[in-house]
Amino acid sequence: GAGVSQSPSNKVTEKGKDVELRCDPISGHTALYWYRQSLGQGLEFLIYFQGNSAPDKSGLPSDRFSAERTGGSVSTLTIQRTQQEDSAVYLCASSLRSSVETQYFGPGTRLLVL
Amino acid sequence: GNSVTQMEGPVTLSEEAFLTINCTYTATGYPSLFWYVQYPGEGLQLLLKATKADDKGSNKGFEATYRKETTSFHLEKGSVQVSDSAVYFCALTVLQGAQKLVFGQGTRLTINP
Numbered sequence: 001g002a003g004v005s006q007s008p009s010n011k012v013t014e015k016g017k018d019v020e021l022r023c024d025p026i027s028g029h030t031a032l033y034w035y036r037q038s039l040g041q042g043l044e045f046l047i048y049f050q051g052n053s054a055p056d057k058s059g060l061p062s063d064r065f066s067a068e069r070t071g072g073s074v075s076t077l078t079i080q081r082t083q084q085e086d087s088a089v090y091l092c093a094s095s096l097r098s099s100v101e102t103q104y105f106g107p108g109t110r111l112l113v114l
Numbered sequence: 115g116n117s118v119t120q121m122e123g124p125v126t127l128s129e130e131a132f133l134t135i136n137c138t139y140t141a142t143g144y145p146s147l148f149w150y151v152q153y154p155g156e157g158l159q160l161l162l163k164a165t166k167a168d169d170k171g172s173n174k175g176f177e178a179t180y181r182k183e184t185t186s187f188h189l190e191k192g193s194v195q196v197s198d199s200a201v202y203f204c205a206l207t208v209l210q211g212a213q214k215l216v217f218g219q220g221t222r223l224t225i226n227p
Contacts (some may be wrong), residue, residue: 033214045214103215105158
C-alpha cells in the first residue's frame with residue numbers, strides 16, 4: 001500500500017516569505033507527527049496529532065510555526081516569515097494509534113531559506 | 115526529561131566486520147526503544163524495536179537488547195555488508211506525556227568492501 005507522502009520534495013524560498021509543507025499519512029493511521037532534521041540540531045519533534053484531539057504543539061520552535069490536520073488525514077505545516085535557521089528537512093510520520101507503535105516516515109521536504 | 119545518547123561517528127568498517135553502535139537513554143516512565151536507519155537518498159525506516167526490559171529486537175541480521183539495568187539499547191551485527199552503509203538513529207518514546215520519538219544524534223556507518 002501507499003506510504004507517507006510529502007510535498008514538495010524540495011522548496012527554496014527567500015527570507016521573510018511564508019511556506020506550506022504538506023503531508024499525506026498512511027490511510028487509517030490516526031496519529032501524525034512532524035519532525036525536523038537539521039545539521040546542528042539532529043532530529044527534533046515539532047507537533048503531534050491524534051485523531052480529533054487537540055494537537056501537542058510542544059516542539060514548535062516559535063509562533064511562526066503552525067500546523068493543521070484536516071479531516072483527520074492530510075496535514076499542512078506552515079512557516080511564516082521564514083528565517084535562514086529554518087532551513088532543514090521536514091519529516092512527517094504516521095502511526096496507527098500512538099507513538100509506541102511503529103512510526104512510518106515520509107521522504108521529507110528539504111527547505112532552503114536564502 | 116527524556117534523552118538518547120549515541121556513540122559518536124562516523125564509523126568505518128570493512129565488510130564482514132562485527133558492528134556495535136552504543137546507545138544509552140534517560141527516561142521518565144517506561145520507554146519503548148527503537149533503532150531507525152536512513153539509507154543514502156532514502157527516508158527514515160524502522161530497523162528494530164523493543165518495548166520492555168530484556169526484549170531483543172532483531173531484523174536484517176541486526177540485534178539490540180533492551181537493558182533496563184544499564185539503560186542501554188546497543189545495536190549489533192555479526193558481519194556487516196557494504197549495503198549496511200547508512201545513518202543509524204537510536205530513539206525512545208513513552209506513552210505518558212508527549213507522544214513523540216526522542217532521537218539520538220545519529221551514527222554514520224560506512225562499510226568498505
